[in-house]
Amino acid sequence: MKAIILAGGQSERFGKPKAFAQINSQMFYKRIIEVLEGTNLFNEIIISTNETLAPQFDYPNIAIDDAENKDKGPMAGIYSVMRQHTDETLFFVISVDTPMITQKAISKLYQFMIEHLIEDQLNIAGFQEKGMPIPTMAFYSPQTLPTIETALDSGDYSLKNVYSKVKSDWLDVHEIDSSNYWYKNINYQQDLEDLHHDIMNS
Template identity: 70%
Template sequence: MKAIILAGGHSVRFGKPKAFAEVNGETFYSRVIKTLESTNMFNEIIISTNAQLATQFKYPNVVIDDENHNDKGPLAGIYTIMKQHPEEELFFVVSVDTPMITGKAVSTLYQFLVSHLIEN
């Protein structure tokens, strides 16, 4: 399963891009990546963002949202990545402004998803 980190918002109320805000000297996006990696549940972690922010990420797997859907908010990022990975059936989606998410929370959400897929 691939994980998508949504990081393409304009952060108007926040005043600056949330992805690059810091907690204890570590950027929000770095913390989310580290947490997702620590679970060993994802075969790929992808940052979804806009063209203005893309070059600021120090991460090799950044996808720029489809410009034809800029007015769709976070759905533009999800759509863009799903379109690029048609073979993938499931995606784990998390927002970049959740730097305190834990591996346990990610694991719980993942297990809930898997258990409900099996039931249906």
């Protein structure tokens, strides 16, 4: 099983690449790698990014989007890694701007996926908040690859264009007994300031 850290976005709203932003003096991507390693679930952790950012990562396992799928968002990042590892059984996808993800959350979602995998023939299991799926924090079966390929060709690069067409199920973020910010997405500098504040006051 492999983990894919999606870190190829332009981070325009944030103002600089989010992968290298810091929380508690640790870069987002390094913190996520540490958490993923701590679960002991993955035989490989791969950072999916673009050719501009790739040299800036202090990490050996980097995947760069194919030229034809450049600038097609998270979907292209997932596709690039999946296509290189067609014999893998399962992929965990996590966006680099969710730096407070926990081992507990990943393990619980993995259990959820396994419980539903055979009985429901599940292709994607992820988290949801207030009924809204979070497809950039989810397990993907390699059986989703043809659907991702079709979506990339269609010009609609929304991950909803994938999860709405395969068997998917979602675990509510509040079912994880953890801080109320573990799943928070950092899109703006203000989000990071709020996160620092929440951590200090928790």
